[in-house]
Amino acid sequence: MTAPLPDGPITDAEIRKRQRSRALAMALVLGGLVILFYAISIAKMA
Template identity: 80%
Template sequence: MSLPPLDPQDEIRRRQKSRAVVMALILGALVILFYAISIAKMT
């Protein structure tokens, strides 16, 4: 039994979604880091 061919649009959306999730996590981490740096510089 052969697998159905992968729709390129589905694959593009899957990759875009995974990249968007990773970018959101990185931006969230940077917000926390910049906040921590600001506190560290003030003290």
């Protein structure tokens, strides 16, 4: 189920806030992958 649409047009501030939260989520995912690959590399060397 989706959230109801806002009554007015979407402002630039709301768009920037959504972009910032999406960018933060992507950064966390990429950082997690980097840490995972690093840990796998260390484990294979040992």
